[in-house]
Amino acid sequence: MEVVFLNRLSKRNEHGYESFAQVWIGQHEGIWSAGWSTHHGLDENTDDLWYEGSLWQELLHVYRHELALKMAEGYRPLINGVFHDQGGGAGRGQTRQKLYCYSDLYPRDDVYEQLTMWRRQKAAAERKAPYFIATNRLLRLISVYLPHTEEELLELPGMGQGKVSQYAKELLAITTQNDRATPFPLSWVTEALEEEVFLSWMYKQKENQYRQELNKFSLTKTIIEGISEDLSLEQIGMKAGLHRREMIEAVEHLDRDGFDMEKLICKExxxxxxxxxxxxxxxxxxxxxxxxxxxxxxxxxxxxxxxxxxxxxxxxxxxxxxxxxxxxxxxxxxx
Incomplete structure (x- = not known):
């Protein structure tokens, strides 16, 4: 096998002991493979094969997901650029991400429940989907940082002037009933988060993102292969583990993405x-x-x-x- 990519990673535990591992991508006679090797000292290693197949894009989806899991556990690469993606530059939106991270690490579930109940009532009254009123992420931010004024509400990502004009009075009626231990402005959040804690959280977000991308890729592959094999929607759904309604939604999404669904539509x-x-x-x-x-x-x-x-x-x-x-x-x- 020809190794086309190799990187060494390390992880330090709470006692300061450092362990090492390698992540690699290889190719042999048109077959791609990717895996992980954990070093236990001397010449003892534990190898884990993540992928073996002919599709480079499929390999990348599996590789990114598995690697994000390892980095969420605390592994850090000796050389940056291990994800092979087209992500934006480092630091872009980092302040916003740290606000999200802190709100995930230090939740106020009691206040969050009050806010979700308010959202349900408001959505029913306005005949809107709840996420049009406020996303779960925004309610989590409000529940943790507990703004007491409209100006403080506007510091939260996703809380624009329009939402403030519509909902500030009702939101503040909830938040001001709860004691808060942290002040505004929220510049203190950046210093309050340890860098390693923030990085692990970020890689967990990557893992969620890459898992969704991997699932989407796997479903696309199953549907396209099923169409080429002249399978019905029901048969493809059985292979993918989805009900017919979910399969119809997937077909609509694939059509919007430019895949030709006409053969399957004719069959159905x-x-x-x-x-x-x-x-x-x-x-x-x-x-x-x-x-x-x-x-x-x-x-x-x-x-x-x-x-x-x-x-x-x-x-x-x-x-x-x-x-x-x-x-x-x-x-x-x-x-």
Whole structure:
């Protein structure tokens, strides 16, 4: 095997003892591999093969995820640049990240519960999704730092002037009822966090990010391979461990990412009559493709849709919508 990348890492425990390991990427006759080797002294090592296969992109996804886990445990590389990614420069947004880190390490769950209850009530009253009111991350920041004024609210990432104008009075009514031990402005957070603690937290965030990317890549690979093998949506879903609704969502995402889903769509709509497909298409032309319920009501009506099965009806609508949007995009391009 030809080693194309090798880096040494070390980790120091609470007693000051330093342990060492190596991470590597190799290639042999078109087969890529990546792994980890932990040194136990003298010539004793423990090897862990992370990946072996023909796809470089798949190797990178596995490599980044596994390496982030190791670095979250405290391993640090002798040479920087171990992730092989296109991330931004070091230090960009670091102040914001430290605010997030501190709020994760020192949570105020009692206040957070008060804020999430307020958000649920506000979302119901305004008929909005809760995350449109405030994200979990923002509520966590508010619960930990406990701003007492509008100016202090504005110091928190994600709390713009618009949200302050709408919700400051209600949020401050909650935060000012709770004692706080830390002041504003929040410049003290940077010094309060030990660098190693912050780095481990950052690598844990990377691990979460890379795990999501790896899962997305694996699902994409499973779907594309399933289409090439002429499998049905149900069969691909069984291989991927997903229900049909989740599979339809994945197909929509892949289509938006530029993958050709037409072969699978044809297979899934083979038992849907041309008249029914034409009626759905006409409804999209008349009503637009943003909302599915008006299209469902116009084509089927509530009674017929219930007889057919709502899940099945909405599945057909979503598959035909993919085609419809392609045609719309093609017409705009020609125009």
């Amino acid at each position: 709509l083979i038992n849907v009559s041309e008249e029914e497909q034409a009626a759905i298409w006409s409804a999209y032309e008349e009503l637009g493709d943003t909302l599915l319920k008006p299209v469902m009501l116009q084509v089927y009506g509530e009674e017929k849709a219930a007889e057919t099965g709502l899940d099945q009806v909405y599945e057909r609508l979503r598959l035909i919508r993919i085609r419809f949007r392609h045609q719309e995009a093609s017409d705009r391009h020609v125009g």
